[in-house]
Amino acid sequence: MLRLKTSIVAVLRWLALQNCSFKGLDESVNSKNQGNFLELINFIASYNKDVNKVILQNALGNASYTFSTFQKEILQILAKNVQDKIRTETGESKFCVILDESQDRELREQMAIVLRFVDHDGILKERFFDLVHVENTSSLTLQQELYKVLSYHNLNPKNIRGQGYDGASNMRGEFNGLKALILKDSPYAYYVHCFAHRLQLALVGATKEVIPIQQFFTKLAIIVNIVDASSKRHDNILRTFASIGTVLLSIIKEGNSEQRANVDVVYDTLMSFEFIFIFHLMRELLGMTASLCQALQRRGQYIVNAMSLVSTTKDLIQNFRLTGWDDLYQKVKSFCEKHNVDIPDMTTLYTAAKGRSH
Structure with a gap:
């Protein structure tokens, strides 16, 4: 009984509740990290002599209740209990x-x-x-x-x-x-x-209609993939801009010939005013739609509230379109000056691809 209480109640249920993995890469006796399941049993045993005697001295590596097959059986029982509870609630x-x-x-x-x-x-x-x-x-x-x-x-x-x-x-x-x-x-x-999925489709469809925006996301994906080995890859790119630039430069200097050529192009993209401007622009726009997206995924959301949120979001975007460009430009300019990115002269003519000068 002590074995079951230790392995099921104190370990399996806790790991399942915390959504943690059970098995480790090496669960042998000599392993330095046997995985969450066995390591948690070890931890409990270190504070309980009876558990230590029953579990550690006689069981680990030998008893079937520490095997993954037994763990899966117990999880299936727990899952069945949860399903039965939901079924009772449904009536x-x-x-x-x-x-x-x-x-x-x-x-x-x-x-x-x-x-x-x-x-x-x-x-x-x-x-x-x-x-x-x-x-x-x-x-x-x-x-x-x-x-x-x-x-x-x-x-x-x-x-x-x-x-x-x-x-x-x-x-x-x-x-x-x-x-x-x-x-x-x-x-x-x-x-x-799904309302949140509809919003996502609308945003994706809108970005595909503007070639520079579509190209931006393609370039952004390449940058993220290249610096994926960086320890700061999960942070916001704007906050780790200097670190990303350092990573790219190190690859250009120390990588092989193919890597250096590809990364050199990516670095030029990262340090361009256009890329930084679109990044700030999309950050502002996606920030306006983030609250709506989260609201549309709430369990108790009503259609009337959802439509009101859609209207509010449209007003925010329209106000940004009419009055937000000066503030956006100042943010981009300040960011570029901080990271030594060349800022184009806004008073000169600009010729878009296959278009007229503006």
């Missing part, structure tokens, strides 16, 4: 399904299932329910796997009153998409395209 009420499909690290297709419902107390709840591996992402396969999960937990597909997922053709297709297949069984399962 016999109507519910909505929110689905998303993607590939895992082994390139296997999988489908995430989220249930949205009103519990017995009238409280709106949204719960992650299951993650299912599927053979493919065709609409029929996704429907069959969804129905299997619902049937296993005694949830009637005819009680579906809403569908929410992205705009892929296999999901929202009018005739053969998952939306259409579910509507055949449950005519009131209205489809709602």
Whole structure:
């Protein structure tokens, strides 16, 4: 009993709660880091003589309850308990399904299932329910796997009153998409395209209409990939601008011939006024839409509130368009002066590619 309490209650549940990995790269007895599961057992044993005697002296490396297969079995039991709790909360009420499909690290297709419902107390709840591996992402396969999960937990597909997922053709297709297949069984399962995803599509579509902006994101991706080995890669590029420049210069000096040629072009891009100006511009614009994007992902968001936020965001962008350019230019100018970036003369003629002088 002590072994089970130690391995299940004190270790497995805590790691699962904190969303930590269990296994380590080397779990042998001589390993300096055996992974979170075994290391946490070691930690507990260091404060408890009984645990030390039962777990460490007689078990590690030999007892089956320290093996990954046992850990997975216990996790499956915990997951089943969580699902049963969600099923109890759902009761016999109507519910909505929110689905998303993607590939895992082994390139296997999988489908995430989220249930949205009103519990017995009238409280709106949204719960992650299951993650299912599927053979493919065709609409029929996704429907069959969804129905299997619902049937296993005694949830009637005819009680579906809403569908929410992205705009892929296999999901929202009018005739053969998952939306259409579910509507055949449950005519009131209205489809709602994820609002945050719609905003993302709108932003992506808008940027593709402006060639310099589209080129900016392409160049930005290249810069991020090159400096990915930097310890500061997760920080904002503007705050680590000097460090990124240093990394690029070091590659130009010490890298091989191919690296030096490619990175030299990237460095010139990074130190250009145009790149810095667009970076500041997109930072301002994305900052205006960030609150809206977060709000659209809230569980209890109402359509009326969402439309009000959309209107407010449009006003912010319009005001920036009318009155924000002078402040933006001053920020860019100050940034360029700080990092010794050449600032073009704004009074001279500028000729865009294949265009007229301005």
